Amino acid sequence: MKTPNKIMLTGNKAAAWGARMAGVEYVPAFPITPQTEIVETLAKWFADGTLQGKFTNMDSEHSMFMAAGSAGATGVRVFTASSSQGILHGLESLYTITGWRVPMVLVNVSRALATPITLEPDHNDVMSTRDCGLIQLHAETCQEVFDFILMGYRVAEEVCLPVLVNMDGFYLSFTREPVLIPDEQEVRSFLPLYTATQPVFQASRPMARASAVFGGATYTSFKLQQELACRNAEGCFNRVAQDFEKHFGRLYGPVETFHLDDAEYVFVMSNSFATKGKSAVQKLRQQGIKAGLLKLRLFRPFPGEAIASALAGHAKVAVIDQNLAPGMGGITYPEIVTSLYAREDRPEKILSVIGGLGGKDMDDQDFMAIIENLDKLDGGSPLYLYDEKDVSGFNRLQQIAELKEAES
Amino acid sequence: MKVLTAVHKKIKDLHPHEAIAPGTGLCAGCGGLEGLRMGLKELGDDFLICNAAGCFTLLSVYPFTPLKGSWLYTTMGGPVPAAQGVRDALDIRMRHKGLEEKENLNVIVVAGDGSSNDMGFGPTSAAIHRGLDFIYFCYDNEAYGNTGFQLSAASPYGSATQTTPSTDVHEAGTEMNKKDLFEIWKAQKPVYLATVSPREPIDLSNKFARAKDLKGPRMFICMSPCPTGWGFDPKEAQQIAKLAVDTGIFPVKEYFEGEMVHTVRPRKRLPVEKFLERQKRFRHLFAPHRQDEVIEQIQSRVDDYWRKYD
Numbered sequence: 001m002k003t004p005n006k007i008m009l010t011g012n013k014a015a016a017w018g019a020r021m022a023g024v025e026y027v028p029a030f031p032i033t034p035q036t037e038i039v040e041t042l043a044k045w046f047a048d049g050t051l052q053g054k055f056t057n058m059d060s061e062h063s064m065f066m067a068a069g070s071a072g073a074t075g076v077r078v079f080t081a082s083s084s085q086g087i088l089h090g091l092e093s094l095y096t097i098t099g100w101r102v103p104m105v106l107v108n109v110s111r112a113l114a115t116p117i118t119l120e121p122d123h124n125d126v127m128s129t130r131d132c133g134l135i136q137l138h139a140e141t142c143q144e145v146f147d148f149i150l151m152g153y154r155v156a157e158e159v160c161l162p163v164l165v166n167m168d169g170f171y172l173s174f175t176r177e178p179v180l181i182p183d184e185q186e187v188r189s190f191l192p193l194y195t196a197t198q199p200v201f202q203a204s205r206p207m208a209r210a211s212a213v214f215g216g217a218t219y220t221s222f223k224l225q226q227e228l229a230c231r232n233a234e235g236c237f238n239r240v241a242q243d244f245e246k247h248f249g250r251l252y253g254p255v256e257t258f259h260l261d262d263a264e265y266v267f268v269m270s271n272s273f274a275t276k277g278k279s280a281v282q283k284l285r286q287q288g289i290k291a292g293l294l295k296l297r298l299f300r301p302f303p304g305e306a307i308a309s310a311l312a313g314h315a316k317v318a319v320i321d322q323n324l325a326p327g328m329g330g331i332t333y334p335e336i337v338t339s340l341y342a343r344e345d346r347p348e349k350i351l352s353v354i355g356g357l358g359g360k361d362m363d364d365q366d367f368m369a370i371i372e373n374l375d376k377l378d379g380g381s382p383l384y385l386y387d388e389k390d391v392s393g394f395n396r397l398q399q400i401a402e403l404k405e406a407e408s
Numbered sequence: 409m410k411v412l413t414a415v416h417k418k419i420k421d422l423h424p425h426e427a428i429a430p431g432t433g434l435c436a437g438c439g440g441l442e443g444l445r446m447g448l449k450e451l452g453d454d455f456l457i458c459n460a461a462g463c464f465t466l467l468s469v470y471p472f473t474p475l476k477g478s479w480l481y482t483t484m485g486g487p488v489p490a491a492q493g494v495r496d497a498l499d500i501r502m503r504h505k506g507l508e509e510k511e512n513l514n515v516i517v518v519a520g521d522g523s524s525n526d527m528g529f530g531p532t533s534a535a536i537h538r539g540l541d542f543i544y545f546c547y548d549n550e551a552y553g554n555t556g557f558q559l560s561a562a563s564p565y566g567s568a569t570q571t572t573p574s575t576d577v578h579e580a581g582t583e584m585n586k587k588d589l590f591e592i593w594k595a596q597k598p599v600y601l602a603t604v605s606p607r608e609p610i611d612l613s614n615k616f617a618r619a620k621d622l623k624g625p626r627m628f629i630c631m632s633p634c635p636t637g638w639g640f641d642p643k644e645a646q647q648i649a650k651l652a653v654d655t656g657i658f659p660v661k662e663y664f665e666g667e668m669v670h671t672v673r674p675r676k677r678l679p680v681e682k683f684l685e686r687q688k689r690f691r692h693l694f695a696p697h698r699q700d701e702v703i704e705q706i707q708s709r710v711d712d713y714w715r716k717y718d
Contacts, residue, residue, distance in 0.1 A: 025500050028493065053500045056492060059534030063489035066482060070458065070493030073480065076500050078493075096483050201478055201494055202501075202511040203454040208473035210481040212465050 004180040011172035014142040014179050015107045016041035018149030021187045024079040025053035028067035034169035035083040035109040061090030069097025075200030078104035084111035084125045098133030103156035111169040112358040120359020121169040123323040127331045133226050135163040135233045136300040138270045142177040154240040159233045168272040190247040234301045254303035256295040263292025268319040270296040273356050280367035304339035316374040317347040322356035329382040355385030415617040416610050423449040429474040433466035437642025439649050440547025440632030442606035450616035453477050455514040458487040462520035463554040485527035487517045488535045491542045521548040521562035525587050536596040536625045544627045549634035557637035561587040566702045567689045574692035580702045594663050599624030601663040605631045607649035608672050631658045639688020651683040656710045680707045
């Protein structure tokens with residue numbers, strides 16, 4: 001193994017480098033903050049000949065995902081990226097192309113959804129794609145973004161489904177971290193240049209794809225094939241991860257554990273805020289509180305067994321959702337609780353926590369509030385990480401807007 | 409202006425070859441299907457149709473396809489960007505991955521007037537802007553036909569649709585004018601743009617033959633008499649299509665290299681009534697009482713149009 005280059009990259013640049021090293025041939029693109037840096041970078045590389053193929057400026061995310069999908073069905077390695085409203089605008093296309101069973105990798109740079117419109121991250125955008133049949137990998141670091149793209153193509157091309165790699169806007173997309181970029185030959189031995197193994201559109205092979213169906217049984221046949229392919233993707237991911245470790249020395253399980261073995265309190269987190277969670281765990285341990293963390297990486301297919309095995313036997317678990325399904329609460333919470341239901345040694349308490357909405361920071365006090373809630377018999381669930389100082393901050397804004405008379 | 413040669417002079421010249429087999433799920437007497445059938449004769453079998461949600465989605469119902477070429481059902485607003493992805497991928501494979509030229513495909517979009525005028529309108533404009541090398545076939549039956557005939561932006565003034573019915577309060581039914589998709593597309597100067605009628609097969613075939621050898625956006629609007637939506641017996645489809653041309657309601661024309669030409673001109677235009685009176689969607693203009701004002705408005709719009717070219 002040649003010594004890889006270590007360079008400082010933002011999450012966005014790491015994504016662009018991932019696509020570049022994967023040898024992508026086609027990028028249909030549409031700008032949206034905070035993702036734009038990815039497609040700008042790729043546009044330059046296609047324009048100056050660094051990358052061979054085509055970069056096409058599209059007119060919307062709906063169009064972009066359609067073009068990505070149909071190009072995937074025509075036999076080229078496709079990459080694209082989006083975020084937030086773009087994901088929602090393109091959601092119909094995402095459902096469509098997962099049904100087409102085409103391989104590709106797309107990056108979502110998480111950003112909260114309107115209304116109100118904002119730029120900072122939470123995960124309602126990526127969660128909106130939860131049920132459309134995408135494989136989802138959630139990245140905490142710039143290195144994970146890069147690595148997951150390479151791994152993503154292996155998985156996508158084996159199970160014939162698109163892979164979405166998620167990272168948080170701003171917190172990761174614009175944060176520079178050292179990223180190991182392996183030698184191109186080493187990448188090629190892990191991920192060869194693309195040759196489609198499935199039938200693709202060309203004159204000698206006429207075929208009808210995505211034809212209409214009549215009757216629920218025919219529809220169900222297709223949907224169950226998609227379901228099986230997506231479920232197979234977990235085993236595929238694990239095999240690819242082992243091969244990735246052989247080539248590059250980094251092993252990625254479907255979940256990551258941090259000080260979990262003897263933990264009495266476990267935070268379940270994902271993406272860049274897991275770094276904040278890990279820091280909180282270390283501080284809590286210094287205070288003698290046995291905290292630990294479970295980080296979700298593979299979110300679709302849902303690795304229920306891996307998650308349940310990691311959480312079973314721990315007394316108190318807090319599932320921190322940086323998303324909100326109004327009227328229900330955290331979106332991942334019920335999935336995690338379900339995975340534990342059949343376990344006799346399931347946690348005594350599994351708390352739903354809603355935090356980090358619209359990029360709202362999570363500090364040590366927030367993690368302490370979670371610990372305190374976990375210690376109470378009836379702490380109230382979900383726990384919203386929104387406290388007195390947040391209320392007074394909002395009141396100040398209203399005063400500025402003269403919605404309320406100044407209190408003084 | 410480049411001289412466009414007419415490949416075909418009489419019906420006997422048309423290809424006997426069929427790219428669409430009979431017996432599809434489409435309605436008997438569908439004018440659009442006849443238009444597409446004849447168009448594909450010219451284009452040959454090496455095509456891929458990107459289809460928008462609409463009547464023609466029923467062309468391929470699993471596990472059947474009537475087509476010699478390929479088919480990809482997309483979404484109502486997405487057939488054109490899907491065509492972009494296929495075109496780009498084929499170009500990439502031919503340029504960089506050793507795909508032989510003979511594997512190339514004519515990429516065709518087949519979409520109804522609903523998709524073309526409404527949901528798919530923006531993406532189509534964007535593709536013309538990008539100069540996408542494709543053929544667009546819009547079958548225009550002047551409403552959302554597949555869902556049971558509701559108003560689209562192509563529904564003409566005075567027609568009744570399920571969502572613009574004629575009532576005592578709104579006697580005319582549809583009170584808006586049909587969007588002039590031809591002029592809107594023309595404003596973007598596509599490489600080729602034509603209207604075609606299934607009743608003018610030689611004109612239609614020649615236009616597809618011309619478009620075949622051009623590169624870039626090649627746009628077709630096909631007048632598509634619709635027995636179920638317009639309300640006439642399927643066997644009358646050709647007569648209705650002929651009346652649309654002969655009354656001047658549907659101008660048969662072509663735009664190429666900056667010039668617009670009417671390729672079929674009605675010698676003496678028949679009154680619009682001749683076209684209207686044979687369709688259920690216009691019946692309210694004649695019974696229980698005649699709506700002279702509405703009929704006159706339809707006539708005067710047609711007259712205004714042709715006055716510019718007479």
